[in-house]
Amino acid sequence: MAQNSYEKPDFWTQKAKKEGYPARSVYKLDEIDQKFKLIKKHMHILDVGAAPGSWSLWVLRKFETLHDDSILVSVDLSDLAIPKDKPNFHFFQGDIFSPEVQEQLASFRPYDLILSDAAPATTGNSTVDTSRSEELVHCVLELGNQFLRKGGTLVCKFFIGGGQQELLNQAKKMFKTARTYKPEACRTSSFETYLIAQSKI
Numbered sequence: 001m002a003q004n005s006y007e008k009p010d011f012w013t014q015k016a017k018k019e020g021y022p023a024r025s026v027y028k029l030d031e032i033d034q035k036f037k038l039i040k041k042h043m044h045i046l047d048v049g050a051a052p053g054s055w056s057l058w059v060l061r062k063f064e065t066l067h068d069d070s071i072l073v074s075v076d077l078s079d080l081a082i083p084k085d086k087p088n089f090h091f092f093q094g095d096i097f098s099p100e101v102q103e104q105l106a107s108f109r110p111y112d113l114i115l116s117d118a119a120p121a122t123t124g125n126s127t128v129d130t131s132r133s134e135e136l137v138h139c140v141l142e143l144g145n146q147f148l149r150k151g152g153t154l155v156c157k158f159f160i161g162g163g164q165q166e167l168l169n170q171a172k173k174m175f176k177t178a179r180t181y182k183p184e185a186c187r188t189s190s191f192e193t194y195l196i197a198q199s200k201i
């Protein structure tokens with residue numbers, strides 16, 4: 001049976017493989033960073049929904065290019081497929097909704113930047129998938145509320161659907177600016193986009 005275009009290794013997948021990243025999603029973060037200039041020196045960064053680890057690896061490589069002493073804390077239900085042996089890198093395997101996991105993440109606050117590419121395992125039913133994605137976004141916004149320093153930034157994936165305006169309104173109450181942005185590296189068929197919320201009040 002012929003592969004459909006979603007399954008074929010595309011340009012971004014091949015580029016990721018060549019550059020040593022476990023997933024093509026890294027180029028979404030690269031594009032978001034180019035546009036919004038997220039990563040600076042001396043930061044505490046939290047990466048939510050980090051597995052298999054492309055975003056985390058990209059951040060760690062960025063720290064190296066900046067000769068930086070920043071700290072990256074990552075969390076996911078699944079283990080990472082990247083080395084975890086750097087002293088400024090802390091990984092927690094667990095559920096972001098769990099109070100125990102949140103307590104572990106809290107020990108590194110305040111964060112300057114929270115990144116979330118977390119997504120529920122999709123069912124194919126867009127109503128179910130969108131509502132699960134919304135629950136994740138609400139949880140990440142709450143982490144932003146508790147963990148981000150004043151002036152901090154939050155980047156969070158969500159699925160386009162019914163609750164989009166409400167999420168945006170909630171973010172606008174917490175940050176000076178909040179907007180959505182869909183990087184070109186997102187699959188054209190995908191209904192994901194990113195909330196970019198800057199300057200926590």
Ligand SMILES: C[S@@+](CC[C@H](N)C(=O)[O-])C[C@H]1O[C@@H](n2cnc3c(N)ncnc32)[C@H](O)[C@@H]1O
Nearest residue numbers: 049051052053054055076077095096117118119
């Ligand atoms: C699209 S992947 C992230 C890819 C990652 N940014 C990278 O570049 O490798 C979405 C991740 O969200 C994680 N996830 C979903 N629900 C979660 C939860 N409740 N707690 C922690 N991680 C969760 C999944 O396990 C999955 O690994």
